[in-house]
Every structure is written in C-alpha cells, then in structure tokens.
Amino acid sequence: MKGTEHWTSKGDIKLFLWHKPAAGPARGTLLFVHGSSMASQPTFDLHVPGRPHSSAMEWFAERGFDTWTMDNEGYGRSDKSRPINFDISNGADDLEAGSRFILEKSKHKKLLVYGISSGALKAALFAQRHPERVARLALDAFVWTGEGAPTLVERRKRLPEFQAKNRRPIDRAFVNSIFNRDHPGTADQATIDAFATEILKLDDSVPTGTYVDMCSKLPLVDPAKINVPTLVMRGQWDGIASFEDLLEFYRLLPHADKQFSVMEGISHASFQQKNYMGVYHILHAYFTLPEPVYRG
Numbered sequence: 001m002k003g004t005e006h007w008t009s010k011g012d013i014k015l016f017l018w019h020k021p022a023a024g025p026a027r028g029t030l031l032f033v034h035g036s037s038m039a040s041q042p043t044f045d046l047h048v049p050g051r052p053h054s055s056a057m058e059w060f061a062e063r064g065f066d067t068w069t070m071d072n073e074g075y076g077r078s079d080k081s082r083p084i085n086f087d088i089s090n091g092a093d094d095l096e097a098g099s100r101f102i103l104e105k106s107k108h109k110k111l112l113v114y115g116i117s118s119g120a121l122k123a124a125l126f127a128q129r130h131p132e133r134v135a136r137l138a139l140d141a142f143v144w145t146g147e148g149a150p151t152l153v154e155r156r157k158r159l160p161e162f163q164a165k166n167r168r169p170i171d172r173a174f175v176n177s178i179f180n181r182d183h184p185g186t187a188d189q190a191t192i193d194a195f196a197t198e199i200l201k202l203d204d205s206v207p208t209g210t211y212v213d214m215c216s217k218l219p220l221v222d223p224a225k226i227n228v229p230t231l232v233m234r235g236q237w238d239g240i241a242s243f244e245d246l247l248e249f250y251r252l253l254p255h256a257d258k259q260f261s262v263m264e265g266i267s268h269a270s271f272q273q274k275n276y277m278g279v280y281h282i283l284h285a286y287f288t289l290p291e292p293v294y295r296g
Helices: 040-044 056-062 088-105 118-129 150-156 159-163 172-180 189-202 209-216 243-252 276-287
Strands: 004-010 013-020 028-033 065-070 111-116 134-140 167-169 205-207 230-235 258-263
Touching: 004 088, 013 040, 013 056, 013 088, 028 040, 028 056, 028 088, 028 118, 040 065, 040 189, 056 065, 056 276, 065 088, 088 111, 088 118, 088 209, 111 118, 118 134, 118 209, 134 276, 150 209, 159 209, 172 189, 230 243, 230 276, 243 258, 258 276
Parallel strands: 028 065, 028 111, 111 134, 134 230, 230 258
Antiparallel strands: 004 013, 013 065, 167 205
C-alpha cells in the first residue's frame, strides 16, 4: 500500500507526517503517536518478511481508517535543529500542529488517537489540552505517576546523564534491550532486527527529554481533565508502569466510555510483539464501538 509524505509547521519548525489512506470510505481518521526511542514509520509502518500485517497503518487502512503518523520534533525526518531536549510538552505541541493539518484534510471533525509509551503521555496531554479534537483516545504502555515501575527505577539511575545532554545515542543493542528488559521472548528476533534497521536509518541518537520527564516530572497529565472516551492498554509484562498506578489513573477518568485492557503475553512495544494481532483487535474494537443510543 502506497503512502504519501506531508509537511506542516510549528512556528518555524518543520514536522514530517506520513499518510496511508483508507481502502474505501473512511470510517475514521487515526493518528498514531510514537515513543521515546524511535520515529514514527518504523513503529507503525514496519514491514517484516513472513510477518503478515506487520504494518499497523496498513492493517487499519484496509479496514477503513484514514491513517496518519508524524515524527515529533527531534526525531526522524522532522526538524532537529533546536538546542533543547524535546520533552513531553513539546511533543504535545507537535500533535496540536499535526492534528490541525490532518483535520483540515479530513472529512472527520475529530481524530482517533493512539499513543505508545511516551507517545501515550504526549497523546494524553494533547487530549487534555484539546478534547474538541479527539473522538477516542488509546493509551498503550502508559505511565501516570511512575510509582512501582521497574523500568523507571532502573532508568532513574542514569537521570543525571540524561539531564546533562539533549540527545542520547541508540544502536542495535539498545533496540534489543527494549524487548529483553521485562520478559525476553515476547518478540521474535527477525522483527526486532527489522525494527532496529528501520529506526537506525533515521536516527543514531534521540532526545533525552521524554526520559527526563518520565524519571523526574511525573505526573504530567491529570486524568480528571481528560474528558474523552479513553482506552488504557497494559501489556502483561510491561515494566513501564504498575497495575496499581494505571488502575488509579483509570478510576479518575471522568468519561463514562472508558476501558482497561490487559494484553496477554505482551511486554513493551506491543506492535512489534509476537501477539501483535491481539493488540490490533483490542484497538480496532474500541475504535469501532457504536455510539450509544442512551446516555441518561
């Protein structure tokens, strides 16, 4: 399936967007938001030989969704020129600019928004700031306060290093560590290798801002102010957040249309896991829920 590149601006900053259109009439416009250590196309439009439907964008486009993703400032093909660490708030600013561009081209008045890891934090903050632009929100590998999160306990040991510079190097060993830190075996090596190859074509370093935020500034969002339909997705073995942290966040979400889904056999980076088709199913089911005929 052919995609097209687009560009928009955030002030003087150029932001890259990637689009794969719906097969047939679009039933929704879907924006995918990437995480801390990779750009958008490797995450959401990854092709792996022998792995059917490896591209999430293509799978959803085939089912009638107009699919978009974008590189946050500091990542991939977007502008990297400013001497800053490109934190969560800056990423939410990118989504404001990107969503405005997408909605100008869309027949839909609101977006379906999916974010993973720090991308989930950016998506949640964007929804908090601009609920009028969000039809449904899905937060995968999300963290709220960080309490009881094994991954963040380890990451905080390097906080002074992350605070001292705006970018951190990445390589194949680092990409492999994403899949080995929680529960080795949840992703096959061919997928990890293909993922690493596509990530490293675009970046040999990534911003430190999301790591600094997640290690020292949580919570960054207020669930009571996210008044849109929301799905919280938590991998069975994901170490980025505890169940207790996420369940309290979920409890405080004010919208009646909300779900909490545990993904069996999943750690982090769910679209690259062996059980990725289950992740697609959960997300598709939530994004295709019929509107209620009664709300009271």
